[in-house]
Amino acid sequence: MYFYDVKKKTKVYLTYLLPIQIVVVKVLSYFPEIIEYYYSNGFYQYSSKALRFVFGVLPFSVGDIGYVCLIGLLIRFIVKSIKNKNWKSIGLDITSTISIVYACFHIFWGFNYYRQPLHKVLQIEDEYTTEELIKVTEVLVAKANKYHKEIAVHDTLAVVFPYTKSTIFEETPRVYQNLSKTYPELTYRPKSVKKSLLSLPLTYMGFSGYLNPITNEAQVNGLILDYKSPTTICHEEAHQLGFAKENEANFIAAIATMQYDDIYYKYSGTTFALKFCLNDLYFRDEEKAICLLEKLNLGIRKNYWEVTAFWEQYQNPLEPIFKSTYDSYLKANNQPKGIETYSYVVALLVNYLK
Numbered sequence: 001m002y003f004y005d006v007k008k009k010t011k012v013y014l015t016y017l018l019p020i021q022i023v024v025v026k027v028l029s030y031f032p033e034i035i036e037y038y039y040s041n042g043f044y045q046y047s048s049k050a051l052r053f054v055f056g057v058l059p060f061s062v063g064d065i066g067y068v069c070l071i072g073l074l075i076r077f078i079v080k081s082i083k084n085k086n087w088k089s090i091g092l093d094i095t096s097t098i099s100i101v102y103a104c105f106h107i108f109w110g111f112n113y114y115r116q117p118l119h120k121v122l123q124i125e126d127e128y129t130t131e132e133l134i135k136v137t138e139v140l141v142a143k144a145n146k147y148h149k150e151i152a153v154h155d156t157l158a159v160v161f162p163y164t165k166s167t168i169f170e171e172t173p174r175v176y177q178n179l180s181k182t183y184p185e186l187t188y189r190p191k192s193v194k195k196s197l198l199s200l201p202l203t204y205m206g207f208s209g210y211l212n213p214i215t216n217e218a219q220v221n222g223l224i225l226d227y228k229s230p231t232t233i234c235h236e237e238a239h240q241l242g243f244a245k246e247n248e249a250n251f252i253a254a255i256a257t258m259q260y261d262d263i264y265y266k267y268s269g270t271t272f273a274l275k276f277c278l279n280d281l282y283f284r285d286e287e288k289a290i291c292l293l294e295k296l297n298l299g300i301r302k303n304y305w306e307v308t309a310f311w312e313q314y315q316n317p318l319e320p321i322f323k324s325t326y327d328s329y330l331k332a333n334n335q336p337k338g339i340e341t342y343s344y345v346v347a348l349l350v351n352y353l354k
Contacts, residue, residue: 014096021102029114040115040242041185047108048240049190051216056192061219063212064197109213112244118251119348122183128350130284134292136350137281140274141292147267148297158302161226161264168226169193172233175260179252186252188237195222203314208232211239225310227303230257230268250276251348271300273349280346 028035055062081090119126151159163171176188196202196209196219209220209232218236220229234253243249254276257269282289293301 008092011092011096014099015092018095018099018102021099021106025106025111025114028111032114032116035111035114036116036121039111044109044112044242048216048242051108052190052192052240055215055217056190059194061194061197061212061217063215063217063219066212066215067198105213108216109211109244112242115242115244118243118245118248119351121185122348122352124348124351126344126347126351128347128354130281132350132354133277133281133284133346134288136353137274137277137289137292139353140270140277141295144267144270144274144300145295145297147263147270148300150263151267152297152299155297155299156302157299158306159227159264159267159299161229163226163264165195165222165226165229168229169195169220169233171262171265172230172237175230175234175256175265176237178259178261179256186241186256188241192216192240193218193220193233193237195220199223204316206311206314209236211236216240225306227268228272228307230265231272247344248348250345251352254345254349255352271303273353275304276345277349280343 077093084090115121117126145155148159149155161168172193173188173191176186180187194217198219199222202209202219202221203223207221208224208228209218211218218233218240220233220236224232231253234256235249238249238252238256241252243252250272254269254273257265258273260266260269278289278293281292
């Protein structure tokens, strides 16, 4: 009876703690300089490296197994709740669990959503004109064509990566070495990047990968095309480094692969960055965007089409629901535009590359 009372009191305290946590997070979100200094460049640097050191040596994904176990426990909880119908107790179980999850999420990773914007960290501008966008896009088109010509036998052929996924997984942490010479905060070690055990469900959900915020493991969808693997892996590694926002992780993945010595990585990164720029230019100057797209070698466009065809074969009625849920999650975590955050990616690319 004593232990039951203690357990109940603990759940009540955790429930009361939830709104307090929400208020604290909201207040701290107005002080990105404090979060940048004390959390992102302070506590998080030690906690993330410790987690990557512990879980990185394991050949399997602890985070994936954890999610499967959580789903199993959730199903068990729902079944028990339907049978018991003690709604007060059920409510306490739910709110106390949410309180624990909310705390762990923010302590181990979530506060990174409220750090200073990346353009301030890198000391570059975040505004750009259409003329600047066109110039950068033209440069990227020229580079993409150049790399494609060096790799492909003919300009009408899509690039085929000569590396296995295992090789790409091993190589990508080194991609950050060049960047870290200029930006020490982009030094990536120790490594903890793994092929997700849930790759097939992730594909049907429409996701290339994710970061587990509790174990700090970078989970990469093992089914995606090899051509997309370098930027996807670097994207998840950027999350591990504490850059939580999708647009910032995309930018880091692009410049990291573009600056790497391997031409296949350069090609992957350049075409990745180029797609963002073309998409943004299309909304500003549709005619110019189409003109530049037509200047791309046919083989590059085939690589783009391959990616589209890959995702189309896994489309299902539930995918929009997952995407909508994730979009809401991003908006709730200091990303007002949700998944559609191309403009800031392009702002970073234009100001960095110009």
